[in-house]
Amino acid sequence: MKTKVMGLVLVAIFGLASCSSTPDGPALAVSEAENIVAENIVVLSGDASVLVEELVSAERIVATTDRGAGTPAVETVLPAGGTVDPEQILSLDPDLVLLTSRHESEDDTADILNQAGVQVASFESSNWSDIDSLLDTFTDIAQLVGEEDKADRLVEEIKAQRAEVDTAVDKTRQPRVLSLMARGGQRFFVPTSAMLNGLVEEAGGYSVNGELGAVGTVAADPEQILALQPDVILVEDFRGQGRADFADLLTNPALAEVPAITNANVAYLPQSEIGSAAGLKIVDGLKLVAASIGTFS
Structure with a gap:
């Protein structure tokens, strides 16, 4: 041992x-x-x-x-x-x-x-x-x-599966990616230490959540989202409620000039696939994230 x-x-x-x-x-x-x-x-x-x-x-x-x-x-x-x-x-x-x-x-x-x-x-x-x-x-x-x-x-x-994904990922584009989550009716920026942001970075994206300079969960609001100017927004779809949880926030007129909103680059990803709960199926989550941010070929 x-x-x-x-x-x-x-x-x-x-x-x-x-x-x-x-x-x-x-x-x-x-x-x-x-x-x-x-x-x-x-x-x-x-x-x-x-x-x-x-x-x-x-x-x-x-x-x-x-x-x-x-x-x-x-x-x-x-x-x-x-x-x-x-x-x-x-x-x-x-x-x-x-x-x-x-x-x-x-x-x-x-x-x-x-x-x-x-x-x-x-x-x-x-x-x-x-x-x-x-x-x-x-x-x-x-x-x-x-x-x-x-x-x-x-x-x-897992390492072999991961290596296959790595060869198919374009890591030169580095789109700015914002990740969001909701729990108990409240909406948050996904903490920088969460698995989803780790997958974003490995998939060739740049996680803008780190620019918040916060530790732990921070309430999401339009002003901060606008300031971050993400190219892609990933919503952690917790138990199928992701779209409903963020419907009013992501259609707020204040976000009309955010690139991810303008170009309809918002993806809802099952938490069970892109979070720590995915377990050893996490490479499937990596592929899903890469496809969602446009770096997977």
Whole structure:
């Protein structure tokens, strides 16, 4: 088993042996528990669940986050985005819990589970920012569940598919691309660290979201969109609501002189295909983004 974990913080309170750090990622707390192959896995991250399911059978997953139709048949399905009850998780007797730390509540849950002697792997949002980080995270998870050989084979397949796309992408044009998303009736610029913007850059586009100079989600408004002057607008189509969510904003007369609006270069892309939830099908998302911004031949 590899000892370097990139972009992953692994902590086990009991049996803590040593800590190390690498130039590629954060410090790693190495414990005696690290060598235990997880058989009762709880996944509190929709991003991670897609990857775990590529590696292990559903029988080894005792609980996972609800992903709608894509949710596997497991013992316990937890509501997406809901508050996690650590006592409920402990009642499932897990030997590994995976979560993505986006809010203080996730950190609190990790602390409680650690104190109970449960191995916890806590990921950051940056673990899903582009294809490279996704593949690194996939390899990290494979180490934790004892499926390194399977992961290595799958990663090589992804790299081959990616190389084919790369040869078909025109990276000389670099259209200015703006990405938008909506959640709970509110509209935002897609955060610069999100997978969609990573795909835009790999597909030969220039993500103007970075010009906002903001970290995290920022509310989208016509004035900022006008100032960014995108050639293409990509709307993350979340559960088929993308067109409805942005209908009034993108038809606002104030945006009439935005090149993407003038030339009707607005595309609605399924979040399940161009976000971290795509998992190992992310190269299909790369092709979709390249075709949508006009760089795929």
